[in-house]
Amino acid sequence: MSFRDEYHDESYLIEAKDYAPSTASESSQAHQPSCDEQGTQPASCEDGLPLVDGGVQAWLFLTASTVLEALVWGWAGAFGIFQDYYSVHGRFKGSANIAVIGTCAMGIAYLIAPLAIVFMILVPRLARWVSTIGVVIMCLSLALGSFSQNVTHLVLTQGIFFGFGGCLAYTPSILFMSEWFITKKGLAFGIVWAGSGISGVMFPPVIEWLLDQYGFETTLRISAAVLFLLSAPFLYFHRPRLPVSTDVRHDRLDFRFLYNKVYLIYQLGNTVEALGYFLPTIYLPMYARSLGANEFLSSLTVALVNLASVFGSVLAGFLSDRYHVTTVILISTVGTVLSVFFGWGFAVTVPALYVFCVAYGLLAGGFSATWSGMANEIKKANPNADVTVIFPFMELGRGIGNIASGPLSEALLRADTWRGHAWGAYGSGYGALVVCTGVTAVVGGVSVVARQLRWV
Template sequence: MAYPTVHEERELSRVLESTHHDQEEGSEDPIQRPQTLPPADHGRAAYLALACCTIAQAPIWGYSVSFGIFQEYYSDPMHGIDASPGAIATVGSMQMGIMYLMMPVIFMILNKYPHLRRWCGPAGLLITMASLSASAFVNTIVGLIATQGALYSIGCGLLFSPISLYMDEWFIQRKGLAYGIMWSGKSSVGVAMPFVFSSLLRRFGLRATILSWTIASAIMILPTLFFLSPRIPLSSTTRSRPLSFAFLRHTSFWMMQIGIIIQSLGYLMPSTYLASYASAIGLSSVTGPILLALFSTASVPGSLVHGWLGDKLSATKVILLSSFGSALPVFLLWGLGHQLSTMVVFVVLYGFFAGGFSSTWSSMLHEIKREDGAAESSLIFGLLLGGRGLGYILGGPISGSLLSIKGAIAEEPLGYATKYGPMILCTGITAVMGAWAPLWKGARIVSKEGLTTCSHLFTTD
């Protein structure tokens, strides 16, 4: 027999307390709540929830992770978008940036008013379909920013939020692996979609491509909205739940948040500009989709491995592995080479380590909850997602500014010598600084040891 964890006991107590309160108030439509929760981490219901959450990543992220193909398409003057590459890149960064940035607010609302979760998915689907359909008929950068950049990200955010909350309920001891599998679903869709979008754009044009993806997204998301259910029964009342924000007083949370923001500044730059970079250094037009597909392919095992390690190792070790593992290929391969073979090795290594960075968040959650056991892990997760969104939003304009810097960093025909040189350096530096929390912790230890040594010397004298 599997005994409930502390988290399960707390949630079960909340459910029973809510039931008792509903009965005391004389609710006309009380819900008969079970006295025990279905098992977490194992069982048919948990695996069904994981499958639904993983499949849902395709319509939520499929367009965003392939935006590099549309970046190249929109940048072509023949297609009627009169805007700079930096302005077009802002659309791609907003797709993920706004979606992530709105997560703290949505997670806070859905934690405080759980009965609203059932409406998020349908509302998100309607907004997503409407915004994508509208974007097929605009031909200005302002229209793209409004439809694909703002409204589309809001719709996807409403789709993603309840999914993440349900994942937090269904997986407790194996949360890292579960999130790794879920994030690998996001990466998997990036394997095929660059080729699909590239082929559709060449054969049918922009409007047919976007409209067909809108229909495909609806077909994929509807079954998940039907089968995905919460593990903890939702209350039928609108009474709000008290939320604890005591974890915001702990320095460790803010150090991890800073690392996420900095890493996110440069994370999207390679995938956004890979197709344009390949064209700039003289590679064939099919090279861009191949590199994007390889990046997403490598991100799949990267997410799984980093998620699995997050359940086994400390947050410090997993974050350092992801950060330095992704920085080295940027500095040594992308910056120092310009041949196809070098670029292939770069995107594979960078995709594995940088693509697994999101899966390290489960280990961050464990570390934060060790300092504050009463903290809601889903609320912490929402705030971490918000930090990623802030980095994405800032990354778009920053990448455009870096591309406008004149002059070469090196005389040799290397990546550094192209106009992408400053952006390559920025990507590598932000990858290193993704390990801000471990680096901060290491600096504190060194500082304390230095003070102890000095104190000991003075005492001895």
């Protein structure tokens, strides 16, 4: 079978149907898909709607989505800096459950994404303002967190409320993306996910410097102000392409795909891959220090992974628009498995570890950019399903893997008996983590095997 994917043209027609007018009063929009299909490049079509897959307004929307993604996930992903600070400074020194703060922030932002999408579908007139509300909640949570007196206060503010606000800030990107991008949607999502990679490089050193200079109270207040100032100019462009309808599209809330085997297979691979994906970024700095790296060189490992994931996300999204999604997953899976077992497993010098970091970010970092292709395949098997509803459930699976990876990694470290009995990272005390990361990456490619067996 050719790698060139026949689903591409079909998914265009399906999604055009999804967003077709539901009432006669909206019939003026009916010719919009044909205008887009003609490949014309005027400023707008005859009905006044901006073009899909191009044009200034589409790229402004994509820019706004990328910035919000970068601010939410870049800041949440830098919690490790706060964790180190809270553990050894001030009133939180030695407190238990500090790690729960970061787990709540990232986990909730993932887990409630389906609820946020359903809410916006049921209350379409508020959907336009959800990201603005989310940014306000997110920034207020950090400002309130600066007054925390114990870890419980931080869990509620910097953890739960930040995760809730962050979810509202970025999920409109999922809802509106299918209106702005159709044939280039995979690339568009890849660019959006790349935003968190860029901020993942920039935020940690800045936050570390602020904590060292001013303490956590001032750092949280500065963070709240900066996140608001950076996001506010882009909120205007974070909006739908189509006019808001007064009719609620209940037909979009068809959840029968949740027990379809195609969804279950893709979700299995997605969740298990996430279970191991986060382990290297958590423990690479510690492993680098065991090789003799100083604090800066050890933190550079995570920066390299995040930077490489920028290119990995864009590349995976680009390929997802042109080839079957399992082809892209195969490339990601094979490359990730080889880089983990050989790159990390046998890295005994810091430069060799840096090579692994780049390879891992490039190959594993783009896995989430395949969600658009997964959603299209799931919709093909479930014609009544809505890709916009399917998509956040893929995020839900990643969130489950994210949360479970914390206690799993701690258990693996305690159970590792290879220290001093194997070569390279396998005998360093992190061998079980290396193996777990590689094995979960293998299972992440289960959809590739399933396609060969014609299960998907």
